[in-house]
Amino acid sequence: MARLKLEHVTKRYEDVTAVDDMNLDIEDGEFVCLVGPSGCGKSTTMETIAGLTIPTEGKVFIGDRDVTNLPPKDRGIAMVFQNIALFPHMDVYDNISFGLRLRDYPKEEIDRRVERAADIVQLEGMLERMPDEMSGGQRQRVAIARAIVREPDVFLMDEPLANLDAKLRVHMRTELQRLHKELDTTIIYVTHDQAEAMTMSDRIAVLDTGELQQIDPPLVCYNEPTNLFVAGFIGSPSMNFLNGSVGADAIETPNFSIEFDPARVDGLAPGDDVTVGVRPEDVYPVPEADDVAHPTAAIQARSDVLEPMGDEIFAYLLLGDGETSMSQEAATDDQLLMSIEPDSDLQEEEDISVVLDRRKIHLFDDATGDAIAHGIVDVTGEGSTGTRAESDD
Amino acid sequence: MVVDTVALVYWSGMVVLFFFWVYGIVSFAFDLRNRIVPGVLQYRRGRRKRKAEREREQEREEKEQQLY
Numbered sequence: 245m246a247r248l249k250l251e252h253v254t255k256r257y258e259d260v261t262a263v264d265d266m267n268l269d270i271e272d273g274e275f276v277c278l279v280g281p282s283g284c285g286k287s288t289t290m291e292t293i294a295g296l297t298i299p300t301e302g303k304v305f306i307g308d309r310d311v312t313n314l315p316p317k318d319r320g321i322a323m324v325f326q327n328i329a330l331f332p333h334m335d336v337y338d339n340i341s342f343g344l345r346l347r348d349y350p351k352e353e354i355d356r357r358v359e360r361a362a363d364i365v366q367l368e369g370m371l372e373r374m375p376d377e378m379s380g381g382q383r384q385r386v387a388i389a390r391a392i393v394r395e396p397d398v399f400l401m402d403e404p405l406a407n408l409d410a411k412l413r414v415h416m417r418t419e420l421q422r423l424h425k426e427l428d429t430t431i432i433y434v435t436h437d438q439a440e441a442m443t444m445s446d447r448i449a450v451l452d453t454g455e456l457q458q459i460d461p462p463l464v465c466y467n468e469p470t471n472l473f474v475a476g477f478i479g480s481p482s483m484n485f486l487n488g489s490v491g492a493d494a495i496e497t498p499n500f501s502i503e504f505d506p507a508r509v510d511g512l513a514p515g516d517d518v519t520v521g522v523r524p525e526d527v528y529p530v531p532e533a534d535d536v537a538h539p540t541a542a543i544q545a546r547s548d549v550l551e552p553m554g555d556e557i558f559a560y561l562l563l564g565d566g567e568t569s570m571s572q573e574a575a576t577d578d579q580l581l582m583s584i585e586p587d588s589d590l591q592e593e594e595d596i597s598v599v600l601d602r603r604k605i606h607l608f609d610d611a612t613g614d615a616i617a618h619g620i621v622d623v624t625g626e627g628s629t630g631t632r633a634e635s636d637d
Numbered sequence: 638m639v640v641d642t643v644a645l646v647y648w649s650g651m652v653v654l655f656f657f658w659v660y661g662i663v664s665f666a667f668d669l670r671n672r673i674v675p676g677v678l679q680y681r682r683g684r685r686k687r688k689a690e691r692e693r694e695q696e697r698e699e700k701e702q703q704l705y
Contacts, residue, residue, distance in 0.1 A: 325701070
């Protein structure tokens with residue numbers, strides 16, 4: 245196990261900055277996911293840690309060692325790649341033991357480690373099989389076993405489940421969590437699948453345009469995003485965003501007003517422009533809003549499209565005059581996505597009143613996108629999860 | 638009159654013959670400058686680039702194998 249630290253790491257390719265002044269401090273035994281859209285710099289960050297890429301600026305520390313200019317073999321890390329990359333002409337035993345044989349480990353030690361790794365990833369009895377005789381999940385387990393036998397300080401995993409089908413991916417996700425518990429090793433995991441990041445990691449590092457946007461536990465990223473990008477990226481379906489402007493005691497959006505507690509949005513003055521964010525599950529049809537302690541006034545809407553998902557229904561609502569269809573280029577201010585119970589009798593093209601949970605409303609600075617408040621009503625003493633945005637602290 | 642005709646045929650023949658001779662040399666010179674030399678240079682550049690690419694890929698593969 246080892247602590248991993250990136251200090252002001254920047255990687256430039258001619259005129260493109262892939263990673264920009266990245267600072268990361270990952271503790272011993274932590275499982276950290278790097279997430280972000282394509283081209284955000286997560287794979288480059290991973291390759292910088294692995295030693296496949298030398299940073300243009302900055303330093304990489306593993307434990308107390310500065311490994312910035314060390315080759316991959318001297319960094320004490322093992323990596324699992326997206327393409328699995330098994331040797332097709334070697335059987336499972338030879339694939340798993342490849343790294344050890346390369347380093348001239350004694351035969352007995354190799355046998356011991358391979359057996360243990362095969363046991364951990366449940367590949368006992370398959371050591372003589374060839375890769376083309378195995379399923380995708382089994383091949384991925386071989387790749388993981390190959391990393392395990394090295395007993396590295398840090399595991400790097402670059403979208404290892406991306407090529408697997410959805411069912412197998414969910415299964416392997418659980419396997420990796422079990423593996424992390426068993427090995428208790430630092431794991432850095434790159435993915436663009438936020439479900440993987442949310443379920444597996446101790447902390448999520450959200451990247452965009454080469455810059456670290458937020459690194460926090462999954463639920464903190466979900467409930468207290470530091471900016472608009474994180475709020476929109478984490479959570480599926482995405483958070484609703486509405487343009488608003490601050491009034492004396494209410495946020496005015498084009499279609500409705502939301503009363504707020506001035507103490508919760510310190511620093512805002514009447515007339516300031518803000519972006520209001522609310523997650524689909526924090527929008528409630530009025531008949532089901534009895535349990536919402538701090539609802540907004542009722543908002544009139546019309547249901548447009550319903551998407552039954554089995555365990556919930558996503559209802560696309562039209563605000564205002566209700567004449568703008570979601571299929572047209574509608575302003576986001578006229579739309580609201582709501583998640584409702586699967587047994588709801590709401591129909592398409594039906595008028596409906598909804599409320600928002602004011603404890604779960606997020607405010608973002610319109611100019612910078614930075615979070616201003618998470619929850620706009622004072623719930624001191626009520627045990628709410630809503631807290632003031634701390635990104636500026 | 639006969640002499641004039643012979644001269645005319647002679648000079649016409651010479652013009653036709655030397656025109657294509659000169660035309661061929663000039664065309665070859667232009668081809669050399671515009672097609673053959675650039676083609677050879679491009680081929681050599683391509684080979685160098687492919688070699689560099691192969692070396693980069695090999696280096697990358699070796700580095701990746703260090704992580705297995």
